[in-house]
Amino acid sequence: MRFDVITLFPNLFAPHLSEGVTRRAFESGQVEVRLWNLRDHTDDPHRRVDDRPYGGGPGMVLLVEPLERALAAVRAARGEAAPLLHFSPTGRRIDQALVQEVASGGGAILLCGRYEGIDQRFLDRHVDVELSLGDFVLSGGELPALALLDAVARLQDGVLGDSRSHAQDSFSQGLLDCPHYSRPEALPGAGDAGTVPAVLMSGNHGQIARWRRERSLALTLRRRPELIAAARAAGRLSPTDESYLATLEQ
Numbered sequence: 001m002r003f004d005v006i007t008l009f010p011n012l013f014a015p016h017l018s019e020g021v022t023r024r025a026f027e028s029g030q031v032e033v034r035l036w037n038l039r040d041h042t043d044d045p046h047r048r049v050d051d052r053p054y055g056g057g058p059g060m061v062l063l064v065e066p067l068e069r070a071l072a073a074v075r076a077a078r079g080e081a082a083p084l085l086h087f088s089p090t091g092r093r094i095d096q097a098l099v100q101e102v103a104s105g106g107g108a109i110l111l112c113g114r115y116e117g118i119d120q121r122f123l124d125r126h127v128d129v130e131l132s133l134g135d136f137v138l139s140g141g142e143l144p145a146l147a148l149l150d151a152v153a154r155l156q157d158g159v160l161g162d163s164r165s166h167a168q169d170s171f172s173q174g175l176l177d178c179p180h181y182s183r184p185e186a187l188p189g190a191g192d193a194g195t196v197p198a199v200l201m202s203g204n205h206g207q208i209a210r211w212r213r214e215r216s217l218a219l220t221l222r223r224r225p226e227l228i229a230a231a232r233a234a235g236r237l238s239p240t241d242e243s244y245l246a247t248l249e250q
Helices: 023-028 064-078 096-103 120-126 142-153 205-223 225-233 239-249
Strands: 002-007 032-037 084-093 107-111 129-132
Touching: 002 064, 002 142, 023 142, 032 064, 064 107, 064 120, 084 142, 096 142, 107 142, 129 142, 205 225, 205 239
Parallel strands: 002 032, 002 107, 084 107, 084 129
Antiparallel strands: none
8 A cells, every 4th residue: 555645844754754663564565655845846056846825815826737747747757646635724624534545445546735735726636535623723734644554444444453343442433432441450559449340350241342332432432522523423333332322312
């Protein structure tokens, strides 16, 4: 799987691709990342890639011509078709379903905008999908690109220590993840609130699985009720789930 990243700040990527558990995906070549500096594709002696917007207003706009040269270079190097993904507040919000969709493909070209934006003519002619990290504005598309790369990398075989880990993640089944506990069994001076739930130390795997499911349902209902509605609409809730939710919704 290969990702080509068009950016004005390629140095932002190297530290993030070489640290943490997801580095295994990049070091092994399961996820290949190539960085393309947009300034390398301008014929301006000052390597200028932006100019003032027509109609006036604040900020600068990334120019079509350097972007098209960069894209042509990327496509020539890849030798095969790949979707062009652009990160923008106006795009589809990135969620786990989208991450899984991207992770099942052969990669993509990631366009990281900067400044006031990108000339709309380039977007209209070349961009396949616009993606957003959330309802807020960042300085550029690099952080959303890194977030997508990290999320995709951790889904690759062998990247996580336990292959079951990502199956239990928040959103993997449309719900938030349950709480997790480790040693010690009790925190000194914390009372009942500092004690690991007894069911987790019972050794009864059926009861543990049900406890985790119920905590996941309860947390999702409290913090993201729209996910419960979506799970219901998709038929992902069992009669036992619905019975438990009914006790919470009374």
